[in-house]
Amino acid sequence: MTPSAEWKGEKVATSNDPATAAPRLGRQPSTSQAELSHIALQLFIENGFDATTIDEIAARAGIGRRTFFRYFPSKNDLPWGDFESLLDRMRAHLGSLPAELPLVDALRTAVIEFNRFPAAEVPYHRQRMDLLLNVPTLVAHSTLRYASWRQVVAEFAAERLGVPADSLQPQAIAWTYLAVSLAAYEQWLKHDDAELGELLDSAFRMLDSTFATPGASHTSDPSDPQNPRPAGP
Amino acid sequence: MTPSAEWKGEKVATSNDPATAAPRLGRQPSTSQAELSHIALQLFIENGFDATTIDEIAARAGIGRRTFFRYFPSKNDLPWGDFESLLDRMRAHLGSLPAELPLVDALRTAVIEFNRFPAAEVPYHRQRMDLLLNVPTLVAHSTLRYASWRQVVAEFAAERLGVPADSLQPQAIAWTYLAVSLAAYEQWLKHDDAELGELLDSAFRMLDSTFATPGASHTSDPSDPQNPRPAGP
DNA sequence: CTTCCATTCGGCACTCGGTGTCATTAGTAT
DNA sequence: ATACTAATGACACCGAGTGCCGAATGGAAG
Numbered sequence: 393m394t395p396s397a398e399w400k401g402e403k404v405a406t407s408n409d410p411a412t413a414a415p416r417l418g419r420q421p422s423t424s425q426a427e428l429s430h431i432a433l434q435l436f437i438e439n440g441f442d443a444t445t446i447d448e449i450a451a452r453a454g455i456g457r458r459t460f461f462r463y464f465p466s467k468n469d470l471p472w473g474d475f476e477s478l479l480d481r482m483r484a485h486l487g488s489l490p491a492e493l494p495l496v497d498a499l500r501t502a503v504i505e506f507n508r509f510p511a512a513e514v515p516y517h518r519q520r521m522d523l524l525l526n527v528p529t530l531v532a533h534s535t536l537r538y539a540s541w542r543q544v545v546a547e548f549a550a551e552r553l554g555v556p557a558d559s560l561q562p563q564a565i566a567w568t569y570l571a572v573s574l575a576a577y578e579q580w581l582k583h584d585d586a587e588l589g590e591l592l593d594s595a596f597r598m599l600d601s602t603f604a605t606p607g608a609s610h611t612s613d614p615s616d617p618q619n620p621r622p623a624g625p
Numbered sequence: 626m627t628p629s630a631e632w633k634g635e636k637v638a639t640s641n642d643p644a645t646a647a648p649r650l651g652r653q654p655s656t657s658q659a660e661l662s663h664i665a666l667q668l669f670i671e672n673g674f675d676a677t678t679i680d681e682i683a684a685r686a687g688i689g690r691r692t693f694f695r696y697f698p699s700k701n702d703l704p705w706g707d708f709e710s711l712l713d714r715m716r717a718h719l720g721s722l723p724a725e726l727p728l729v730d731a732l733r734t735a736v737i738e739f740n741r742f743p744a745a746e747v748p749y750h751r752q753r754m755d756l757l758l759n760v761p762t763l764v765a766h767s768t769l770r771y772a773s774w775r776q777v778v779a780e781f782a783a784e785r786l787g788v789p790a791d792s793l794q795p796q797a798i799a800w801t802y803l804a805v806s807l808a809a810y811e812q813w814l815k816h817d818d819a820e821l822g823e824l825l826d827s828a829f830r831m832l833d834s835t836f837a838t839p840g841a842s843h844t845s846d847p848s849d850p851q852n853p854r855p856a857g858p
Numbered sequence: 859c860t861t862c863c864a865t866t867c868g869g870c871a872c873t874c875g876g877t878g879t880c881a882t883t884a885g886t887a888t
Numbered sequence: 889a890t891a892c893t894a895a896t897g898a899c900a901c902c903g904a905g906t907g908c909c910g911a912a913t914g915g916a917a918g
Contacts, residue, residue, distance in 0.1 A: 467874095550885065563808045
């Protein structure tokens with residue numbers, strides 16, 4: 393649900409668990425995902441997303457156009473930064489929660505934690521989310537990111553409920569948590585003084601009373617073959 | 626949720642309510658949305674979506690490349706056909722339902738009705754949906770269509786609940802119905818012999834017991850300004 | 859039949875996002 | 889210095905989408 397925070401100028405560890413800090417062989421990268429994301433965001437705000445070209449971004453970053461595409465697979469990915477590593481963190485966080493914690497509480501707190509940012513980051517985050525929720529190209533593209541996010545939620549919910557991750561209940565839960573998060577984000581963007589964590593919390597709590605988990609009492613057809621990915625490869 | 630059925634070779638009334646059947650002035654269109662959609666679908670199945678170029682589609686349809694873009698704004702829109710008019714129908718259908726019919730029943734039956742197709746159309750519909758749910762480009766693009774669909778559902782739910790359409794509850798309901806519909810569609814695509822209507826019905830009924838409407842008992846903050854469109858202009 | 863007019867058609871040139879190829883550059887290790 | 893590794897960036901190419909404009913079509917008015 394949330395694009396990667398940018399630790400300006402800092403190299404992001406792209407999920408390199410083993411042997412951190414390798415001997416750094418060969419030529420050094422001349423920039424970073426985070427820096428490009430930052431530069432691009434600036435330009436998007438100045439000139440608009442569609443009016444900003446890759447050439448401009450590359451030029452301002454002092455790299456070649458071709459090089460840009462080695463940092464980001466597409467222009468649409470710029471506002472997201474390194475999202476996958478955030479998902480890894482969320483997955484780990486969820487996994488570390490005590491089994492006694494009810495599903496809805498686990499998800500609520502995890503999502504809120506996942507969307508906590510240092511105060512200095514907040515303005516940037518606001519603008520990123522403003523783009524992601526309002527520029528049609530990005531709205532569309534973000535679906536692919538949301539799919540990964542939903543997958544994380546669905547797998548967690550599925551494990552708690554004891555059903556396959558691609559069955560209806562975890563899928564519906566994942567969708568609904570996404571939906572409520574997005575709704576909360578929209579409120580957040582609408583009100584300059586709003587606090588994201590509080591909006592998320594109240595949104596989820598309101599949902600909890602509607603969505604009180606029925607304890608996996610319903611059919612789930614575990615005989616189904618697995619297809620862990622709800623949409624798109 | 627469902628792309629327009631193709632009445633082969635028939636001109637689709639593009640939501641022209643007033644003065645139907647105008648005197649037809651000027652040159653006749655040489656093809657139609659439906660025909661192009663049909664031709665393109667064929668090519669997508671033969672060669673894959675990404676491998677099919679607009680030039681090929683235009684060539685097979687016997688029109689110029691430039692002309693193609695007067696029938697469809699983008700390649701991504703081809704599988705959807707004339708979706709807006711279907712939405713109009715669904716909106717009208719919902720509006721005509723008796724107020725006594727509970728919200729969940731109204732939505733369930735409306736969505737099922739909305740996804741009913743003549744038997745001859747079913748194979749085409751299967752292939753369209755297969756593309757829409759599995760080709761990443763289309764998965765992403767479809768978000769924009771889903772947004773319109775959700776809007777219809779949210780507005781209906783909002784009216785029934787007596788809250789603004791952009792408040793949390795109708796938005797969450799709309800998202801969830803979308804999610805469950807998509808989940809049902811995935812099941813449908815996985816099983817050749819499955820009947821879509823039944824899958825939708827059971828999916829929604831399963832949901833109803835989870836999602837038993839709390840009668841708008843929760844806060845909804847009607848003091849908020851309106852922003853009827855949840856994402857994108 | 860001819861003229862007028864509305865509307866569609868389609869070619870051309872252009873922009874922009876994205877990719878494959880490959881020689882070049884900047885580092886580390888020997 | 890030399891060998892090796894990894895990142896860079898120039899070039900060429902493709903496909904989607906758009907602006908422009910003259911040509912084609914067909915009905916209506918003379």
